[in-house]
Amino acid sequence: MILSGLEAVGDDPILLVSTLFRADDNPNKVDLGVGVYKDADGNTAILECVKKAEEYLVKNQETKAxxxxxxxxxxxxxxxxxxxxxxxxxxxxxxxxxxxxxxxxxxxxxxxxxxxxxxxxxxxxxxxxxxxxxxxxxxxxxxxxxxxxxxxxxxxxxxxxxxxxxxxxxxxxxxxxxxxxxxxxxxxxxxxxxxxxxxxxxxxxxxxxxxxxxxxxxxxxxxxxxxxxxxxxxxxxxxxxxxxxxxxxxxxxxxxxxxxxxxxxxxxxxxxxxxxxxxxxxxxxxxxxxxxxxxxxxxxNVELRNLWIKEVDEMRTRVKEMRHKFVTQMAEKAPSSDFGYIAEQNGMFSYLTLTPEQTQILIKEHHIYMMANGRVNIAGLTLSNMDYVTDAIASLFN
Ligand SMILES: Cc1ncc(COP(=O)(O)O)c(C=O)c1O
The missing domain is CATH 3.40.640.10 (Type I PLP-dependent aspartate aminotransferase-like (Major domain))
Known part of the structure; x- marks a missing residue:
């Protein structure tokens, strides 16, 4: 036999976070783990420009060669x-x-x-x-x-x-x-x-x-x-x-x-x-x-390209807004914390400057999922869950 003698490879940490999140039936649970953009309703929706282009392709594509x-x-x-x-x-x-x-x-x-x-x-x-x-x-x-x-x-x-x-x-x-x-x-x-x-x-x-x-x-x-x-x-x-x-x-x-x-x-x-x-x-x-x-x-296609640029602008603006709201709320709720750097950063990801123990408290006691090293997807924050998340993080400092 040659297909033997290997040790199983451990789960990818990010997949593990997703599995734990799915298995959690707490209604307040928040997913700041998985690395995809989420809109104001917490969905990873299909862009309108993509839907339109797909409709065009269904009608007009002539070969799958x-x-x-x-x-x-x-x-x-x-x-x-x-x-x-x-x-x-x-x-x-x-x-x-x-x-x-x-x-x-x-x-x-x-x-x-x-x-x-x-x-x-x-x-x-x-x-x-x-x-x-x-x-x-x-x-x-x-x-x-x-x-x-x-x-x-x-x-x-x-x-x-x-x-x-x-x-x-x-x-x-x-x-x-x-x-x-x-x-x-x-x-x-x-x-x-x-x-x-x-x-x-x-x-x-x-x-x-x-x-x-x-x-x-x-x-x-x-x-x-x-x-x-x-x-x-x-x-x-x-x-x-x-x-x-x-x-x-x-x-x-x-x-x-x-x-x-x-x-x-x-x-x-x-x-x-x-x-x-x-x-x-x-x-x-x-x-x-x-x-x-x-x-x-x-x-x-000029029209679709402009629509795409608008949709990308919306995604970027929403994440930036969430960054600023998070920083403002944390400064109010936990003045001894220092998350100001989050507002200066770009894209969906940042590390929360938390200890591994604090991260585990957020996951286990507050059902807020993130990478064990504190990496969060800011796009997982919405106006609906922001208060819940900042209250939970503030409780670590007060
Ligand atoms: C820095 C970086 N490079 C490359 C990729 C790969 O992207 P894709 O999903 O298109 O393979 C990712 C995806 O998370 C990423 O974060």
């Missing part, structure tokens, strides 16, 4: 524009290829596997903390992961100086995995000035950016959130960008993302593109169609 390994060309061009705009040097110089991928995760996996083809002994620097799958994917490619300090969870502090100090240890040709915006899970982003310093530093040290952008539109708007992509790809000769449409189109289960490779020259771009497609063929041959066809239709 295979896509190519590169995916839907209309989608790829539209994503390229979302990331780089219309007149970025890498577009003018034909130095970027963008390929559809199954979700942001698939895009990261393709990007990392391609990196392995280019540099089998590459070192990838990952922020501490980060989205845990970053480690899983780097590990799956047998590349070396190193960490750079990024955020102090206990104090709610972004550690820019420490980040730069640790990146100072990186060697020429090392790859730096950066969160394009809405860092998961801290919510702490670099300012544009800090990104400029990082870009200059990486140029000087010959470091290569791998930008994971899974929340474009959730920090300051679709265009503004692409700042780091445009900046780094302008200043540095090469980059890998993995983008996701899961959150900003709320099409989580349709698995839509893209990997973009920026190369130093047009000739290299062609060669590199061919290797990315070789990686794709060996894993899933070609990506699934539906979600990317929806996104392509939305982004290539």
């Amino acid at each position: 295979y896509l190519s390994p590169a995916g839907n060309p209309g989608f790829n061009d539209a994503i390229k524009e979302l990331l780089f705009g219309t007149d970025h040097p890498v577009l003018k110089e034909n130095r970027v290829v963008t390929f559809q991928a199954p979700g942001g995760t698939g895009a990261i996996r393709i990007g990392i596997d391609f990196l392995k083809t280019c540099k089998p002994d590459a070192t990838v620097w990952v922020s501490d903390p980060t989205w845990p799958n970053h480690y899983g994917i780097v590990d799956a490619a047998n590349l070396t992961a190193k960490t750079y300090r990024y955020y102090n969870m206990k104090k709610g502090l972004f550690l820019f100086d420490e980040m730069m100090e640790d990146l100072g240890q990186a060697n020429e040709g090392d790859v730096i995995l950066l969160h394009g915006c809405c860092h998961n899970a801290s919510g702490a982003d670099l300012s544009n000035e800090q990104w400029n310093l990082v870009a200059d530093f990486m140029l000087e040290r010959k470091l290569v950016p791998f930008i994971d952008i899974a929340y474009q539109g959730f920090a300051n708007g679709i265009e503004k959130d692409a700042y780091v992509v445009k900046l780094l790809c302008d200043k540095l000769p090469e980059a890998i960008v993995a983008s996701s449409c899961s959150k900003n189109f709320a099409i989580y289960r349709d698995r839509v993302g893209a990997v973009s490779i920026v190369s130093a020259t047009e000739d290299l771009s062609k060669i590199n593109g061919s290797h990315v497609l070789k990686v794709v063929r060996s894993i899933y041959s070609m990506p699934p169609d539906h979600g990317a066809a929806v996104v392509s239709h939305i982004l290539n």
